[in-house]
Amino acid sequence: MTFFKSLVSALAVTAVSATAAFAGPPEQPRVLDFDAMGKTIGKRGGTLTTLMAKPKDVRWITVYGGARLVTWDQDYNLTPDILESIEVEGNRIFTLKLRKGHMWSDGQPFTTEDFRYWWEDVAQNDQLEPSGPPREMLVDGKLPKVTFIDELTVRYEWETVNPVFLTALAGASPTYIYMPAHFARQYHEKYADPAKITSLIESEKVQNWTSLHKRFTRQYRPENPDMPSLQPWTNSTKLPSERIIFKRNPNYHRVDSNGTQLPYLDEVILNMASSAIIAAKAGTGETDLQARYIRFDNYAFLKQGADKGGYNVLLWPSGRGSEMTLLPNLNTKDEGFRAAMADVRVRRALSMGIDRDEINEAIFFGLGRPQANSVLPDSPLFKQEYADAWAMRDLDKANALLDEAGFDKKDGEGFRIMPDGRPFEIIVETAGESSQETDILQLIADHWKQIAVKLFVKPSQRDILRGRVSNGETVMSTWQGLNRGLATAQMNPEELAPISPVQAQWPSYGLHYESKGSTGTAPNTPEIKRLAELYTSWRKAGDTAEQTKIWDEMLSIFTDQVYTIGVVSGGLQPVVVSNKLKNVPETAVWAFEPTLYFGQSMPDTYFMAE
Template identity: 55%
Template sequence: MRTARFCTGFLGVAIALSAPASRAQSFIEPPMFEAEVTAQNMPPVAERLPMRPRVINLGESGRMPGRYGGTLRMLIADQRDIRLAVMYSYARLVTYNTKLQLEPDILDKVDIAEGRIFTLHIRPGHRWSDGQPFTSEDFRYFWEDVANNPRLSPGGPPLQLRPLGRKPKFEVIDALTVRYTWDVPNPGFLPALAAAQPVYIYMPAHYMRQFHTSYAEKGVLDALIKKEKVRDWGALHERKSRQFRPENPALPSLDPWRNTTPLPSEVFVFERNPYYHRVDENGRQLPYIDNLRLSVVSSQLIPAKVGAGDSDLQARYLRFDNFTFLKVAEKRNGFLTHLWRRAEGSYIALQPNLNASDPVWR
């Protein structure tokens, strides 16, 4: 179950479910960045967007274009729940539309041959949140320096990249194109990239190299290990590289908002990404909302705080037995309560004991 205020701005951000359209002829600068652009501290929006941004036609999906500004508030019970910002914004290499069809999002195009050869095309001019180019080097770095590095990935590349246990042949075609070729079809590859918790096959190489033993100077790396109080460079690299749980404010992002708050904290503030790759049909760079504010509170208090109007969007830590209370509080605090459709087939799973000492039972 979730409860959410009526928020035009957020509806405009839920754009991964809309179909792409043609490139707008002109672009509208988010007011949040106007002063920075005027002071020449930031390029104008037309220079920050990819040459072919993803255009979301909200009118085709029955939605009205949103308005700029504001802060979306959410309540979380654990610092690790900052991952909700990544889940809800749903920026992926490919995404599902409302018809549950896969389509490019961060990527410009995907070519598939024989169900086993996937050629991924990056949008020309696409940039990370720090303004650095997003290129095939970010895919190469992940594949060669992370996924196939015994210290960082002792089990090898993600399972979704190893159908029948077979790794793909990875190729850099050019600065904006990479290719994965398997000996057998891999129908789970694109769905894994589009998942709520996606398989990341890229990293911001320009930033992450400073934490990798193959690139960083030993003395500098040792100093960072000591400063972060971790056991070795692998632990340091892992801590600094988390994209799904963005605990490192310095990590460049492709998501609509980037975390600005280091651990530990009771309030996490995410700010809009000035280089985000989506626009609406009128040329407004998305997202509409300027900031996300995630406040850590006791899970037992979240239903009461939601009912009191302390959250604008809440899905976690609400139960069906909160439904009546929230429905009663709707008119008083101006939110809507919806029942959430769940996709689980069952809450029960049978787990065979594979560690039994008796070989027959095992």
């Protein structure tokens, strides 16, 4: 640890520059093969403008930028990115090698001290992280042995396999196991001048030094313009602002096939606008690259304005398991509805009562795929039986299942009555962000009338909806389908198991898992218990064959039990691209994971032509 003490002492007296110091790429940068990628060698310079609806949308630059310690390549294999190399032994020992000469955007060295600082001074600091390190760092409740071998090499060693470690590093919202120590120490009580900390707490109007540290060192949501970064562009604007400017990182680690440092673009500008008018603004050419806040039903309008607006409209296939999913809350506080939502006969009946073909034709112009919420045909885990599970419209069978479940009595209008005597009226709560979602729900409301069930839509706001779900106040809500519709066996099957309170179909079960049984509700059905067991088994799986077997059983249970009710997959995402912007692929998969929306196509290679 001697070299770390020297490094800490040296950096402690180094003034952090407010402007990025130019150092260039690392000695051994990541060289992109433009021919293999079907890309054209571009030129440096230019500004890309895009539209966002709220300041916290700055996080999408981190997603789109795509720089990660390791990334998913075009064939969905993990490959080093920020790292020069990684050695894996038995899926439990991971040796990470950094690139020599790699600098943060402010010109300070990116070394294993940045990993040590995060591991020892942040992740295991019970004031900064009361719950301890991220769960991806735990195997059977045990942390890894971490060895800082030298300035460029760090090793993580678990007693048994940890298949989530690398996938977490490659995530759209990645697990950050490093932090710019030279910058973050000024906000840490262990290193900073107490008087300065006290002064900053008062001026920033926060409670304590931990709030200060968290506010100024966020990496996923880069709101602090002084925070050094490894991404292709770094924020230069103090928030809040209606115009947020990201400038190119002069020390970025990738170069093109000719050795020219990326990114090509000098600036990326986020202009704030109401989400309701972003499609209209895109249609008049006010953005160079736009997909966020644009829906498929905007396509015809956008195409009409393409020539005059100087842009093209691409259609990228969605990578979600379903474009919209109904989420029956098995943990709702309402006892009668809890019993209804927990009854698989009811869930299956509601699913079979939907006319997915009509939704596909009316909303997606017949271009989607009616199916359950599951993996997509391009996933190596796909099976037709998962896609078809209880997704074929069958009114006779749906009505029979509801009768069998005790919903056989009807009121004077012919609608079903619950066993407790109340009308079987399902309120579906939404985040209120999509008119397309509302249109789909109106169609489903008409479909369910034919199985004598009423549906009412209750729009809300995203944060309010999440709170209501977690508190058991919703009976049913909506969200997108599986993020990992293109899953491989290596990818984490966490969406299929009750492991998180943000899962709207079983928030209390997820809380029970996350809290290790200290709160929440333990699953009480064999199938849900089995999903939790299988998830634990996947985390201990030693090879891809075993992981595949586990994924198969989880998908089988998840789709057969209809814990989520998918509608249509394979929707198309309009992508507005300025005619001047080059190297944007004609087609790519639009998904949060594993493609990071634009991230997998590497926007650092995009450039502006004359």
